[in-house]
Amino acid sequence: MQLIGFLFLFIIATSVVSKALGAKFEDDPDEIDKTLRNIAKDKG
Known part of the structure; x- marks a missing residue:
């Protein structure tokens, strides 16, 4: 948590x-946002 x-x-x-x-x-902000969303999805 x-x-x-x-x-x-x-x-x-x-x-x-x-x-x-x-x-x-x-x-860059859009690319960073996409990357962070992908990381968040991987974490569950």
Whole structure:
């Protein structure tokens, strides 16, 4: 359960950072989001 909670917080933090850097990295946030979703699916 702790791992899931940590992963959830990590996704939120990455989301915020991605939005903050959105102007600099226009394509990356979507790729990061897809990768995180795949990781989350693997974890169950």
